[in-house]
Amino acid sequence: MSVQLKINGKMYNLDVEPDAPLLWVIRDEVGLTGTKFGCGIAQCGACTVHVNGNAQRSCVTPVSAVVGAEITTIEAIGENGLSPVQQAWIDHQVPQCGYCQSGMIMAVSALLKTNPHPSDDDLAAAVTNICRCGTYPRIRNAVRALVSEKG
Amino acid sequence: MTSTRRMVVVGGLGTAGALVVGYALWPSHRLERANALAAKPSEKFINNWIKIASDDTVTVVVPHCDMGTGIFTALPQMAAEELDADWSKVKVEAAPSDPLFANGPLGEGFILLTQGMTRDSLPAFLRGTVDNSFRTVAGFMNLQVTGGSSAVRATGVFGMRVAGAAAREMLVKAAAARWNVDAGGCTTKSNRVLHAQSGRSLGYGELVADAATYTPSSNPTLKSRNQYTLVGKSIARVDIPKKVNGTTTYGVDVKLPGMVYAAIRIAPVFGSKLASVDTGAVAGRRGVLKVVKLDDAVVVVADRFWRARDAVAALNPVFNSVADDSVNSAQLKSRRVTALAGADLKKDKTIGNGADALNGARMIEATYTVPYLAHATMEPMNATAVFKDGGLEVWSGTQDGLGARAFIAKTANLPLEKVTFHLLPMGGGFGRRLPGFFNFLEHAVRAAMAIPGIPVKLIYTREQDMQHDYYRPNVMNRMRSTLDAKGMPVAWVSDYTTDSGPNGEAHIVYGVANQAYRTAQVATHVPVGPWRSVEASWHGFFVESFVDELAHAAKIDPLAYRRALLANAPRHLATLNLAAEKAGWGSPVPAGKGRGIAMFESFGTVVAEVADVTVGSDGALKVDRIVSAVDAGMSVNPDGLKAQIEGAIIYGLTAALNGEITIEKGAVVQANFPDYEMIRLATCPQIEIYLHESDGAVGGAGEPGVPPTAPAVANAIFAATGVRVRDLPIKNHNLTVALR
Numbered sequence: 008m009s010v011q012l013k014i015n016g017k018m019y020n021l022d023v024e025p026d027a028p029l030l031w032v033i034r035d036e037v038g039l040t041g042t043k044f045g046c047g048i049a050q051c052g053a054c055t056v057h058v059n060g061n062a063q064r065s066c067v068t069p070v071s072a073v074v075g076a077e078i079t080t081i082e083a084i085g086e087n088g089l090s091p092v093q094q095a096w097i098d099h100q101v102p103q104c105g106y107c108q109s110g111m112i113m114a115v116s117a118l119l120k121t122n123p124h125p126s127d128d129d130l131a132a133a134v135t136n137i138c139r140c141g142t143y144p145r146i147r148n149a150v151r152a153l154v155s156e157k158g
Numbered sequence: 159m160t161s162t163r164r165m166v167v168v169g170g171l172g173t174a175g176a177l178v179v180g181y182a183l184w185p186s187h188r189l190e191r192a193n194a195l196a197a198k199p200s201e202k203f204i205n206n207w208i209k210i211a212s213d214d215t216v217t218v219v220v221p222h223c224d225m226g227t228g229i230f231t232a233l234p235q236m237a238a239e240e241l242d243a244d245w246s247k248v249k250v251e252a253a254p255s256d257p258l259f260a261n262g263p264l265g266e267g268f269i270l271l272t273q274g275m276t277r278d279s280l281p282a283f284l285r286g287t288v289d290n291s292f293r294t295v296a297g298f299m300n301l302q303v304t305g306g307s308s309a310v311r312a313t314g315v316f317g318m319r320v321a322g323a324a325a326r327e328m329l330v331k332a333a334a335a336r337w338n339v340d341a342g343g344c345t346t347k348s349n350r351v352l353h354a355q356s357g358r359s360l361g362y363g364e365l366v367a368d369a370a371t372y373t374p375s376s377n378p379t380l381k382s383r384n385q386y387t388l389v390g391k392s393i394a395r396v397d398i399p400k401k402v403n404g405t406t407t408y409g410v411d412v413k414l415p416g417m418v419y420a421a422i423r424i425a426p427v428f429g430s431k432l433a434s435v436d437t438g439a440v441a442g443r444r445g446v447l448k449v450v451k452l453d454d455a456v457v458v459v460a461d462r463f464w465r466a467r468d469a470v471a472a473l474n475p476v477f478n479s480v481a482d483d484s485v486n487s488a489q490l491k492s493r494r495v496t497a498l499a500g501a502d503l504k505k506d507k508t509i510g511n512g513a514d515a516l517n518g519a520r521m522i523e524a525t526y527t528v529p530y531l532a533h534a535t536m537e538p539m540n541a542t543a544v545f546k547d548g549g550l551e552v553w554s555g556t557q558d559g560l561g562a563r564a565f566i567a568k569t570a571n572l573p574l575e576k577v578t579f580h581l582l583p584m585g586g587g588f589g590r591r592l593p594g595f596f597n598f599l600e601h602a603v604r605a606a607m608a609i610p611g612i613p614v615k616l617i618y619t620r621e622q623d624m625q626h627d628y629y630r631p632n633v634m635n636r637m638r639s640t641l642d643a644k645g646m647p648v649a650w651v652s653d654y655t656t657d658s659g660p661n662g663e664a665h666i667v668y669g670v671a672n673q674a675y676r677t678a679q680v681a682t683h684v685p686v687g688p689w690r691s692v693e694a695s696w697h698g699f700f701v702e703s704f705v706d707e708l709a710h711a712a713k714i715d716p717l718a719y720r721r722a723l724l725a726n727a728p729r730h731l732a733t734l735n736l737a738a739e740k741a742g743w744g745s746p747v748p749a750g751k752g753r754g755i756a757m758f759e760s761f762g763t764v765v766a767e768v769a770d771v772t773v774g775s776d777g778a779l780k781v782d783r784i785v786s787a788v789d790a791g792m793s794v795n796p797d798g799l800k801a802q803i804e805g806a807i808i809y810g811l812t813a814a815l816n817g818e819i820t821i822e823k824g825a826v827v828q829a830n831f832p833d834y835e836m837i838r839l840a841t842c843p844q845i846e847i848y849l850h851e852s853d854g855a856v857g858g859a860g861e862p863g864v865p866p867t868a869p870a871v872a873n874a875i876f877a878a879t880g881v882r883v884r885d886l887p888i889k890n891h892n893l894t895v896a897l898r
């Protein structure tokens with residue numbers, strides 16, 4: 008059994024079952040651990056990656072569903088160093104424990120591609136990820152700043 | 159050698175004359191072991207917590223672990239301040255999990271702070287003994303705990319500042335000797351010692367070898383507050399860059415050659431044991447290496463985690479039935495009701511005439527309860543272990559590296575030297591990963607010992623994590639009071655249940671002449687543990703709800719009522735006033751909306767919060783805004799302190815609105831986030847934090863924001879609807895019944 012996946016621009020031939028969860032394949036087979044396990048049932052968003060540019064929760068995504076897709080993880084979100092969202096996260100001192108932030112950054116990045124000027128409500132509707140440290144006010148501020156920079 | 163003399167340090171962080179005694183630094187012979195253990199060839203330890211490299215870089219070695227509270231920035235700030243180090247040449251490392259790096263200042267800080275004393279109050283001849291004792295006790299207790307909002311106020315105040323100042327003096331002495339000049343003519347700046355008269359200067363790196371041979375000064379001068387250039391600044395956190403690009407390695411991210419994975423199913427009923435399991439159900443499954451039977455659980459080890467997880471789910475283990483497997487939440491509640499109604503309450507504290515001052519005819523009484531709560535850290539519990547050559551090597555994120563190592567040694571019946579523990583950052587702690595609550599370490603170690611020579615990473619699924627926590631206890635508090643003719647309380651009588659003994663946090667700061675506190679011990683099979691702000695998490699709700707009820711009974715504005723009771727607590731009064739002013743207390747509140755206030759001190763920090771809520775005609779609750787004022791004495795890193803209070807408010811609000819772990823048939827009902835709902839962006843209110851700087855001792859940051867949140871919101875709901883929430887969580891209440 009071999010599954011071919013394109014992750015961060017690189018092709019991987021993986022000897023895994025078609026129903027293997029994308030999250031664990033990314034973490035354990037490919038070895039990219041920036042994408043996190045939080046709940047296993049697509050509730051918390053810690054495992055969010057991009058599939059063809061859209062935010063997707065990888066813990067419930069079978070690899071068979073993303074064959075041929077462009078999969079992007081937190082490790083590749085900054086094309087040259089840090090992405091604007093990552094920089095805003097530093098500028099606004101968003102992370103605390105940091106565990107959920109890979110997923111948050113992926114979810115926010117995907118939103119900004121389709122809606123460059125999200126309102127607070129747009130943000131809340133699109134980004135339903137859980138942060139147990141309570142960084143939401145700073146996430147909101149960081150996104151507001153990104154939106155206003157875009158003019 | 160004279161260097162075995164211990165150091166007693168006297169100085170002040172706040173106003174002149176406020177004395178703080180510091181922790182004894184190592185005698186110099188211990189530096190060799192430290193260098194061997196934790197220094198690169200280019201680095202040398204100058205004392206317990208500070209290394210200096212040949213390029214003048216200062217590395218602060220922190221005897222704590224990172225769970226997201228920013229202490230890997232705040233603690234180096236405190237050391238670098240006294241050391242006159244250039245922040246761009248300061249690095250930070252976690253201390254090894256070795257007894258040499260046991261955190262004496264923490265033990266000292268805790269003991270002295272909880273007694274409300276400094277070592278100055280001890281006779282001089284005893285101080286040396288105490289120095290030695292704290293170091294010995296810290297080593298003996300394997301003390302490297304991160305908890306109790308203690309890092310800055312204990313490790314920082316008693317350890318880091320002293321270590322920085324003492325190191326600076328030793329470097330100055332070394333330079334003065336080299337130049338054959340008076341040390342008094344030398345100054346320090348940006349990792350260099352300067353001699354203005356001759357225009358000479360030497361970098362710390364050139365001096366450290368000489369400096370380390372000096373006996374630590376018995377009395378290094380600490381800076382006064384107005385000399386600070388680093389402390390008090392919102393320096394950007396050093397850990398954040400690695401947390402935005404996915405490169406921070408948490409416990410769950412450890413990678414080892416040949417590593418395999420383990421998933422676990424623990425006996426659902428606490429105290430139950432594994433009776434049998436038919437392993438045939440997973441025989442021949444791809445990747446499955448072994449089924450391991452533990453005392454209270456079954457573990458599947460496989461080549462990949464998802465295969466282990468799916469295999470363990472396919473097993474049908476049989477667990478012993480135990481007496482508690484019929485227990486449910488209603489029965490646990492009735493045990494508390496019965497205990498409080500009983501005649502054998504244990505006296506905790508009495509002031510004045512205590513309960514005798516109650517007047518039965520004019521008594522106000524209310525009983526409050528809080529439920530069990532899970533910690534639900536974002537990173538589920540996990541640990542990686544390998545049992546090889548008669549020793550164990552373990553990787554995990556815990557709130558006590560040395561405590562974890564000692565626990566593992568005890569679990570495996572190995573001497574401490576045969577256990578290596580690698581402490582990693584945690585995806586949230588909140589008390590869950592403190593010593594005493596290491597079930598995940600025990601499970602990982604036992605699984606690894608069953609498959610020797612191979613590293614095993616055991617991860618709890620979210621369901622196992624939520625159902626095998628050590629929960630914030632379910633607590634009940636009966637409050638009684640009698641008001642005088644002006645509506646002010648003449649008595650405050652608080653009877654509360656406890657799983658563990660009396661709680662100092664029950665005792666009020668308000669000026670009430672007669673007070674009585676009594677406890678009713680309740681035993682259950684549900685394991686309980688510290689949960690962010692611990693006892694304050696429930697007493698904050700009880701006290702601040704009841705004082706609000708008294709104000710309404712007296713028909714006095716709740717803010718004015720509290721003010722009248724705080725005449726002898728100026729710090730609390732000022733904090734309360736700041737929150738009220740910033741929130742616009744007294745400005746009109748539209749129909750359907752309500753505003754509530756609460757104030758509570760915990761971990762040395764006073765926090766007041768004003769909550770604004772909207773209750774729809776359908777009873778739907780929206781928390782619109784929480785304005786908070788905080789007095790943590792001086793804030794070492796103001797933005798870091800604000801972040802902690804913001805997070806604590808959201809943690810407290812999550813619990814207040816939704817948090818509830820219930821028990822059916824002896825086991826936890828809730829399993830994952832749909833049934834243990836969290837605040838998310840859509841439900842997160844606007845939050846504003848205002849710092850009130852005072853001359854008070856430095857207070858904690860991580861926890862004190864939690865306790866006032868639930869009562870501020872409950873008091874706002876009462877203001878909006880007339881519904882008094884006495885049982886948390888709020889989601890269980892119908893807020894439509896009494897809309898004004």
